[in-house]
Amino acid sequence: xxxxxxxxxxxxxxxxxxxxxxxxxxxxxxxxxxxxxxxxxxxxxxxxxxxxxxxxxxxxxxxxxxxxxxxxxxxxxxxxxxxxxxxxxxxxxxxxxxxxxxxxxxxxxxxxxxxxxxxxxxxxxxxxxxxxxxxxxxxxxxxxxxxxxxxxxxxxxxxxxxxxxxxxxxxxxxxxxxxxxxxxxxxxxxxxxxxxxxxxxxxxxxxxxxxxxxxxxxxxxxxxxxxxxxxxxxxxxxxxxxxxxxxxxxxxxxxxxxxxxxxxxxxxxxxxxxxxxxxxxxxxxxxxxxxxxxxxxxxxxxxxxxxxxxxxxxxxxxxxxxxxxxxxxxxxxxxxxxxxxxxxxxxxxxxxxxxxxxxxxxxxxxxxxxxxxxxxxxxxxxxxxxxxxxxxxxxxxxxxxxxxxxxxxxxxxxxxxx
Amino acid sequence: xxxxxxxxxxxxxxxxxxxxxxxxxxxxxxxxxxxxxxxxxxxxxxxxxxxxxxxxxxxxxxxxxxxxxxxxxxxxxxxxxxxxxxxxxxxxxxxxxxxxxxxxxxxxxxxxxxxxxxxxxxxxxxxxxxxxxxxxxxxxxxxxxxxxxxxxxxxxxxxxxxxxxxxxxxxxxxxxxxxxxxxxxxxxxxxxxxxxxxxxxxxxxxxxxxxxxxxxxxxxxxxxxxxxxxxxxxxxxxxxxxxxxxxxxxxxxxxxxxxxxxxxxxxxxxxxxxxxxxxxxxxxxxxxxxxxxxxxxxxxxxxxxxxxxxxxxxxxxxxxxxxxxxxxxxxxxxxxxxxxxxxxxxxxxxxxxxxxxxxxxxxxxxxxxxxxxxxxxxxxxxxxxxxxxxxxxxxxxxxxxxxxxxxxxxxxxxxxxx
Numbered sequence: 001x002x003x004x005x006x007x008x009x010x011x012x013x014x015x016x017x018x019x020x021x022x023x024x025x026x027x028x029x030x031x032x033x034x035x036x037x038x039x040x041x042x043x044x045x046x047x048x049x050x051x052x053x054x055x056x057x058x059x060x061x062x063x064x065x066x067x068x069x070x071x072x073x074x075x076x077x078x079x080x081x082x083x084x085x086x087x088x089x090x091x092x093x094x095x096x097x098x099x100x101x102x103x104x105x106x107x108x109x110x111x112x113x114x115x116x117x118x119x120x121x122x123x124x125x126x127x128x129x130x131x132x133x134x135x136x137x138x139x140x141x142x143x144x145x146x147x148x149x150x151x152x153x154x155x156x157x158x159x160x161x162x163x164x165x166x167x168x169x170x171x172x173x174x175x176x177x178x179x180x181x182x183x184x185x186x187x188x189x190x191x192x193x194x195x196x197x198x199x200x201x202x203x204x205x206x207x208x209x210x211x212x213x214x215x216x217x218x219x220x221x222x223x224x225x226x227x228x229x230x231x232x233x234x235x236x237x238x239x240x241x242x243x244x245x246x247x248x249x250x251x252x253x254x255x256x257x258x259x260x261x262x263x264x265x266x267x268x269x270x271x272x273x274x275x276x277x278x279x280x281x282x283x284x285x286x287x288x289x290x291x292x293x294x295x296x297x298x299x300x301x302x303x304x305x306x307x308x309x310x311x312x313x314x315x316x317x318x319x320x321x322x323x324x325x326x327x328x329x330x331x332x333x334x335x336x337x338x339x340x341x342x343x344x345x346x347x348x349x350x351x352x353x354x355x356x357x358x359x360x361x362x363x364x365x366x367x368x369x370x371x372x373x374x375x376x377x378x379x380x381x382x383x384x385x386x387x388x389x390x391x392x393x394x395x396x397x398x399x400x401x402x403x404x405x406x407x408x409x410x411x412x413x414x415x416x417x418x
Numbered sequence: 419x420x421x422x423x424x425x426x427x428x429x430x431x432x433x434x435x436x437x438x439x440x441x442x443x444x445x446x447x448x449x450x451x452x453x454x455x456x457x458x459x460x461x462x463x464x465x466x467x468x469x470x471x472x473x474x475x476x477x478x479x480x481x482x483x484x485x486x487x488x489x490x491x492x493x494x495x496x497x498x499x500x501x502x503x504x505x506x507x508x509x510x511x512x513x514x515x516x517x518x519x520x521x522x523x524x525x526x527x528x529x530x531x532x533x534x535x536x537x538x539x540x541x542x543x544x545x546x547x548x549x550x551x552x553x554x555x556x557x558x559x560x561x562x563x564x565x566x567x568x569x570x571x572x573x574x575x576x577x578x579x580x581x582x583x584x585x586x587x588x589x590x591x592x593x594x595x596x597x598x599x600x601x602x603x604x605x606x607x608x609x610x611x612x613x614x615x616x617x618x619x620x621x622x623x624x625x626x627x628x629x630x631x632x633x634x635x636x637x638x639x640x641x642x643x644x645x646x647x648x649x650x651x652x653x654x655x656x657x658x659x660x661x662x663x664x665x666x667x668x669x670x671x672x673x674x675x676x677x678x679x680x681x682x683x684x685x686x687x688x689x690x691x692x693x694x695x696x697x698x699x700x701x702x703x704x705x706x707x708x709x710x711x712x713x714x715x716x717x718x719x720x721x722x723x724x725x726x727x728x729x730x731x732x733x734x735x736x737x738x739x740x741x742x743x744x745x746x747x748x749x750x751x752x753x754x755x756x757x758x759x760x761x762x763x764x765x766x767x768x769x770x771x772x773x774x775x776x777x778x779x780x781x782x783x784x785x786x787x788x789x790x791x792x793x794x795x796x797x798x799x800x801x802x803x804x805x806x807x808x809x810x811x812x813x814x815x816x817x818x819x820x821x822x823x824x825x826x827x828x829x830x831x832x833x834x835x836x
Contacts (some may be wrong), residue, residue, distance in 0.1 A: 024665050027489055030446035035488055070453055070488040071445055194672050247442050387462050 008196070018192055019078060025191045032244040033074045053167040069246075074181050080189040080205055085158075087166045091154060092402055094360055096355040100151055104346045106146075106324035109137060109323050111346065114241040115336045116327065125298040126330065132310050133323045142278040142316035146324050147221040147289065149214050151176030157362070167362035173329030174296045179210035180248025215252030220260050221318040222288045230288035232260045233280070233317070235268070236292045245292055245339060261285065265294065265301075268308035280315035289318045296326070337361075427613070437496060437583050443609045444491040447602040450662040451492045489662075498607040498623055502574075505584045507570060512778055515771040521593055522764045523751060524564075524742035527555060529764070533754045534745065543716040544748065550728050558818035560696040560734035565707065566637040566743050567632050569594030575780070585780035591747030592672055592714045597628035598666025619779050633670030639736040640676050640706045649737070650678045651698070653686070655712045664711055669790045681701065683712065683719075685728035698733035707736045714744070727832055755779075 008014065105111060112133070120127045152173045156166040186205050193202035218232060232253060234246065250260045263271075263282060273281050280287040290312050294300050301309070313323050327333070337344060338361050343354040514828050523529060530551070538545045569590045575583040604623050611620035637648060650665065650671060668678045681689075681700060691699050698705040708730050719727070731741050745751070754760060756779050761772040800813065 024661065025669065026668070027450055028448035028662050028665055030448060031446055039527045072488045191669065191672065194675070195677070197677075199675060243442065244446050247446055251443065251446070251609065254609065257612070257617060259613070259615075 002234035015078070021195050021239075022076075022078055022188055022192050023073055026076060026185075026188045029187050030244055030248070031074050031181050031188060032071045032182050033069055034241040034243060037073050063256070066299045073240075074244075076185060076188065077222055078192060080193075084164055087154075087156065087164060090166050090191060090356075091152065094356045095152060096152075097347075097357050098171055099148060099150055100353070101343070101347060101357060102150055102171065102325060102328045102339070103146055105145070105337075106148075106322070108346065109133075111329055112324065112333070115333055116330065119330070119332045124288075124333075125301075128301065128326070129305055129323055129327055132313050133327060135310065136323065137314050141312065141322075142314065143318055143322065144222045144316070145221055145318045146325070147318050147320040148173060148320055149176055149217055149320055151179070151328075154360070155362070166360050168360040169362060170233060170331070170334065173328060174326045175293050177242060177245050177293070179214050179246035181242075182213045183248060194201075211248035212252050215249050215256070218249070218289055218291060218320065219251060219256050219258055220412075221320065225288035225318055226289055227286055230286040231282070232258060232289045232291055233282055233287040234260050234262045234291045235294045235312075236262045236264060238264055240293070249291075260291075265305035265308040268311060269304050272308065272311055274311065274315050278314060278316045280312065280317040287315070287317045289320060290315075291320045291325075434495070436613060439613050440494075440496055440738075441491055444494060444606045448661065448662055449492050449494060449602050449606060449664070450489045452659040452661060453488055453490050464700045464833075473544065492660075492662075494603060494606065496610060497681065500584055500610075503583060505572075505574065508584050508774075508778075509570065511568065511619050515567075515765075515775050516586075516589055517566060517568055519761070519775060520566055520568055520589065520743060520746045520763060521564070523755075524566075524740070524747035525560075526764065527551075527742075530742065530745055530751070532746065533751055537750045539746070543719075544745070544805045545743055546719065546724055547745055550724075550731050551745060554731050556742065557732065558734065559740075561736055562638055562734070563639055563736045563739065564740055565736050565738040566591060566593055566746075567633055567635055569597070569671070572778070573780075576584060584690050584700070584778050586778040587780065588749070589747060592744045593711045595663050595711070596662055597632050598663035599660075601629045602665060604756070618689050629666035630670050633674070636667070636671060636707055636738065637674050637676055637717055639738065643706035643736055645704055645706055645827070648704040649700070649701055649704040650676060650707045650709055652678050652680045652709045653712045654682060656682045657684055658711070670787045678709075683723035683726040686729060687722050690729055692733050694734060697735045698730065700736040705733070705735045707738060709734075709738045738811050766811065810812075 021026075116126060116130060120130050127311070153169045153172070154166055155169055157167045159165055186207050190202040190205050193199070193205070222232060234250070236243075236246070240246070250262075253260055261282060268282065272281050275281065278289070295305075295309060310321075312319060321329075339345070343357055344351075347353055530548075534544060534548060538548050571587045571590070572584050573587055575585045577583055604625050608620040608623050611617070611623070640648070640650060652668070654661075654664070658664070663679075668680075671678055679700060686700065687700050693699065698708070713727060714724075727741075729739060741745075755764070761775055762769075765771055765775075
């Protein structure tokens with residue numbers, strides 16, 4: 001909605017007042033990040049045991065929480081972005097196709113092996129994931145329920161005739177984030193427009209509650225696992241600035257009386273175990289669902305952590321995602337899917353789904369060493385405005401605000417006009 | 419609900435995990451305070467004008483807010499407090515009586531003058547307020563609509579037979595705070611109980627939305643003032659840690675399309691004015707309602723600020739509260755009301771209201787210099803467990819987390835068993 005509001009952007013004083021209001025609203029709505037200074041510091045710096053005298057002269061203590069921990073707001077745009085309704089409908093319609101495609105890929109061991117064979121040779125991270133995948137396949141997969149929480153990222157392509165087209169940039173099959181915070185941003189954007197007196201426009205901003213949707217997926221997996229006292233195990237990072245995004249999902253689960261325990265890979269190494277039926281236990285509590293909010297980047301794994309990941313994958317707990325689904329989200333797979341005829345092989349007898357999927361493909365170009373990669377780079381240098389160079393992790397997953405792009409990330413070009 | 423949960427209070431590890439969950443939930447729900455390090459720093463440390471290339475080669479900028487401002491949570495008890503339903507009902511039932519009593523006092527110039535005569539001689543702050551009150555009376559009151567947003571604070575008295583009785587500690591008639599944050603604490607306490615698996619107890623926690631109630635009062639006053647484009651003027655402090663409490667009310671008003679402008683007394687001095695009909699204007703915008711979240715303590719007033727307060731009181735805008743209502747909330751008045759026969763004088767022909775009010779009186783003892791005060795102090799020293807010494811400001815108002823009790827605050831004893 002920012003386009004066409006040029007005069008508004010010129011009035012710096014008004015913008016500042018708007019920003020002040022928007023920031024306070026974002027904070028009040030829980031659009032929060034831990035500050036980078038202390039992402040891992042204990043949440044509760046001290047609990048004051050408040051003592052008051054009781055009738056009989058003894059003292060009664062109760063915990064009163066006093067604040068030290070500080071947080072700030074997650075970055076957000078001051079104005080909402082205009083999305084043509086046809087493209088939104090298209091994105092809704094194609095999501096199930098994408099989910100089924102990811103599922104089909106994750107179950108197609110031959111396709112994964114063939115597609116990732118070159119990647120595995122040069123990339124230790126993908127090689128490690130693939131090793132675990134092979135081990136689990138060899139032993140036999142214990143889990144019977146599979147859960148994917150996938151996030152498709154799109155940009156709009158401006159066509160020559162001025163119309164807009166929906167183009168997928170990537171699909172995240174592990175630790176897809178910001179569903180929690182995104183649930184609270186419509187209120188912030190409505191506020192900004194209401195302050196401007198644009199009440200009609202404010203009323204047009206759709207509500208969005210992805211944290212509830214994500215929680216419902218986890219709740220369904222938990223239910224299908226079928227053990228009333230089992231927990232959801234959230235694999236969390238030690239330093240997690242984006243914890244409020246995760247808490248939003250935890251809160252939705254707790255409201256359904258499903259308890260989440262947050263643990264690190266290191267905790268799994270120390271206190272996780274499988275019984276003879278490969279049921280997973282953490283601290284003697286049975287685990288129905290393992291929800292990964294860690295483990296999508298090379299830096300997340302020590303040797304010990306790889307051991308923990310293997311333990312989790314061998315269990316019959318529902319992994320979100322299982323390791324094959326994580327591999328299905330790699331850029332190399334995405335690139336392979338865009339090859340002519342490939343969708344038809346993976347989704348036989350579903351020409352309509354194939355057509356919907358292909359309409360959103362943006363064109364992926366290899367930057368691998370070799371002839372194909374060289375060609376793409378030459379084209380990009382010749383016409384830079386037609387390419388977005390996008391930092392890329394083979395582990396998939398979404399970019400967190402605290403992410404640094406380390407040198408081992410390769411680049412993939414996404415052909416996209418802006 | 420803390421009583422009887424002794425074993426829970428012994429398990430430090432569980433308490434810490436509970437506290438961690440409660441703090442994150444409080445932050446996500448907006449139970450926030452600005453940190454004391456930077457209560458007045460600009461909310462928005464920088465607005466990044468994000469530039470992206472457009473199709474025709476020019477650049478398009480849009481504001482993206484990046485975080486610097488940090489906040490923390492307002493102190494809260496980990497567990498909810500048990501309130502006997504009979505006492506809650508009693509508090510509801512007597513509130514209208516208190517509101518009518520405050521209103522009656524505020525309109526009774528003779529009672530105010532007589533009651534406050536000794537206070538005025540020794541207390542510059544009350545004397546200043548009273549001067550303005552007299553000036554406005556002399557000129558003739560321009561406002562025709564009066565709005566009080568009063569908060570009664572209670573404690574429970576344990577009777578000899580073990581039953582509990584509701585005792586009012588004070589009534590705040592200006593800048594009564596924490597209605598906004600209190601709207602969000604039931605969710606936090608439900609969360610804590612749900613984590614403990616106490617779902618039945620969690621379901622018993624009543625919802626509470628005082629910010630909506632307060633906003634509805636202001637909205638009604640705005641409506642009665644009867645000017646569609648007029649604003650609500652919130653008189654705010656420069657350093658306000660408790661801004662999220664206020665924003666909650668502002669948000670409710672904005673949702674009703676009533677715009678709030680936040681200004682300091684200094685701004686009123688510089689840019690406030692009255693027209694010939696004593697209509698109030700701020701920055702050329704008409705003001706329907708003045709909502710004070712400042713001006714309840716001596717330290718809030720420079721000579722310039724007293725001038726601003728007089729300007730506001732002289733206007734026909736609805737003040738919340740007008741200066742007579744602020745005076746009606748002083749401890750000296752509260753003490754006077756507890757004298758035998760006084761309620762009957764102020765509320766003639768309303769014996770039931772008088773009975774309801776008197777049942778909540780806790781007994782107020784003067785600590786004034788003189789015989790009466792000496793007697794009260796002697797009693798308090800002799801039986802200290804029966805008295806709570808309560809810091810006291812003649813300006814009324816509630817204690818803010820950032821308040822310091824300066825030496826000029828006198829002490830009033832509130833007779834209260836715990």
